Amino acid sequence: MEFLLVQTLNGISYGLLLFMLSSGLTLVFSLMGVLNFAHASFYMLGAYFAYQVSTTIGFWPALAIAPVLVGAIGMLVERWGLRTVHRYGHVAELLFTFGLAYLIEEAVHLVWGRSSVEYRVPPDLDGPLFTIFTSQYPIYRGFMMLVSVAMLVSIWLVLTRTRIGLVIQAALTHPQTVEALGHNVPRVFMLVFGGGAALAGLAGVIGGNAFVTEPGMAAAVGPIIFVIVVVGGMGSLAGAFIASLLIGCMQTFAVSLDWSLAGITIAQAAPVLPYLLMVLLLIFRPKGLMGTREG
């Protein structure tokens, strides 16, 4: 019971973090048709920027500065890169972001080295939040949930209460119509792409110290969020939400279970599970959980 409760909380906080990433990816995909392969790289950049800022002026400024920096980089990438390859089609855009992911990983190697950096949870947030039976639940996990939920609420407000939000919403339900608007809205594209990058950066700020900040983190989390997008159904925010929580909980539970099957424990099989889920889903429900579009 105690195990169940703690793991569920952990799973939800991890799932929410995954949703911070997959929501940005989905929004950008829905509006621009661009599948940003470098999305997880923005997550990594967020973590590294936060590390750099927090070593000089502290964690709280980093929480604000790092996402802004990442968002600015995202906008630059959209303005000077994506816009150029846009005329070659969606596959070219995917190739471009793939190359970008490659480049960002190497740049991180270049600047911060190949091993992990010491990006720690700030002392104010270090410690137990409450105790369930005998286990203590860390404050930072609670803080992560708080930030994710706050972010989700603000996205929801932006989507429903602002003009740009209405454009994005229209894109979610009627992609052709917004495509018809096409080149009249390059600024919206830039803002949305930058916004998506900033969200990933924010996820990096709070995820980097909860887990580990290293050059391999983008390559580790990237495939998972792509799986989430496929499982949830391409372009569906609700689907991405369900899939994020599902995979977050699944991963958290799997790594802590030691039931074994044919000599392999569930914990050992944990890395395969999301991909297996994706493959099974594609066989039985090719559109994804909440997907409406054909690929």
Add this chain to the structure above:
Amino acid sequence: MKDQPGRAGAPAIELREVYKSFGSTKIIQGVSLAIANGERHAIIGPNGAGKSTLYNLISGRFPVTSGTVLLNGEDITGLKPFEINRKGLSRSFQVTNIFHNMTVYENIRCGVLWSLGYRYSFWHRVNGLREVQRRAQEVMERIGLEKRRNVHAGVLTYAEQRALEIGVTIAGGAGAILLDEPTAGMSRSETARAVELVRSVTEGKTLIMVEHDMGVVFDLADRISVLVYGEIIATGKPEEIRANPAVQEAYLGALHKEAASA
């Protein structure tokens, strides 16, 4: 070439109580229609009547909401486009839909390969297939593009592209042909040529065509159906349709008004 007579005496194409809705919008509301083998049938109707949707339902591009579609007496409801095509029904598109990066010859060849049984073959050399060449050559001559054989489809003139669209559609030798506005956007002389083309390539075949140009319709069609708001309000010979007061009210009248206001 590949006529597949189903049940003897069955209509070539038959629709029974076909409905189609997108969300809560009802586009096709109970269409029943039987088209005899070898008949040239035109579907007319004002914009937004659901003509293209009806095509998409017959050719398998969209699934029907309810109802049945039969080809030579065989139920083809819910089949995929390629399955329907293999059963002998081929269609063209209102917006030119060809392989723009390929030459005229290659376009036609794409339409020929399946019907000659080469399917997914990876053991035949495509340039060595005499039968395919002969058939593609024949189709190119019929559509009058044999001189443009090695020109890329993307750089053809609009009328040529429309002709190629028809060529790709008939290349497989299907017994039933659906043409979606074959003369759309053409000049008067181009239209006259296109009508002759349609007439000659559908000789002995079953044809359904959607058309806006009334001259073309009354010239080509054996029978005409009038589709208004997803329902067929009349079907009959051209002179019957011309004389039908309901049609004049619902459609021809509207057209006259349009013409008057333009």
Add this chain to the structure above:
Amino acid sequence: MTYQPLNLGRWILWGTTALVFIAAPQVFSSSFALTMMTQMGTMIIFALSYNMLLGQGGMLSFGHAVYSGLGAYITVHALNLVGKGALSIALPLLPLIGGLAGLAFGVLFGYVTTRRAGTTFALISLGVGEMVFACVLMFPGFFGGEAGVSTNRVVGQPFLGISFGPAIQVYYLVAAWCLACMAAMFALTQTPLGRMANAVRDNPERAEFVGYNTQHVRFLQLVLSSFFAGVSGALSCVNFEIVSSENVSAIRSGGVLLATFIGGVPFFFGPIVGAVVYIFFVVALSGFTKAWLLYLGLFFLMMVLYAPGGIASLILMQLPVIRARRFGELAWPYCLAAVAALVAMCGLIGIVEMVYRLSDVSGGTQMNLAGLGFDARSAPPWIAFGALLGAGLAALRYTTRLVDACWDAIQTDLLAKQP
């Protein structure tokens, strides 16, 4: 396009390629060159097989290493069985086993991946790649864990004095297979399936309405392509005598994508050029600098942005100009642009290498670049390289305009001369 029983130009081309393959080790005889050329051979097969997906079928795959890697694993076990005497098969035929293994896995995974097209296909191929990679680490019994499975290619009695011990014999084995695979893959582009794969790439909807199941076309194309990927995996297993999880990793999958794209996706010979350039980057450049991946990534991005047809398209674009004897006019602007690019590159390389030196805490800040010794912490080199980069970029901007103007003028003339 017409039927020609004997295409002379094509025979000359293939004959020359074969001659180059035979003569290359005589011209570049150092062991370093030999290693590099052997790797180029396997990479050419791999890149061509990848282009069966990306170039001919329009399928962007992020998991192609799955087929070459699993083919390599099956081959390494087969080779070990041969070594134990439990299996009797001649070494030159082993790539066939690798190919068949690749094909079998192509059938298995292709069934899932090719259900979708476009960007969704790309994501699914990535997921399947990650799944296989995780599985490889999960079953150390078969896959040998992190260390991998090693083998010895010298098995049985030498045949006609050929034991496949010396590197030169492996080179010729790879070269023979490479030539055969090139010919086979070219032949496949000329079949009904090959042509319909192009049709499905360009306009899947129309392909469905001429009777083709696009899913089935993609599936068959992927299965055939994974056969050749398996062959290349088997050859790399014979060459390196070890197969590890790296063989199925995302790094490999990304590598073949980079190589193919850099070479030129729209042309059959593009991936061949790409494989040669890529291996040159990997083997030669990695010896000089730790930042080689960064340079490779930058090069790739430049190609995506400015030359989506790859090196092959850049070469082919010049042909009509050369044929019209107008290339001379372009030579000067090209030279200027090349000089500008070189200056910018020097600046960039200097900065990148200095950053690397500073981030590397183990070494000092003293460094040596092309015979120049300086301290990476002092200001002058930063200013110098920064100035080089800035000046180079500015000059590049100006010179590319010159090239563009000259190019446009020639193209207008050529168009005007056309009937």
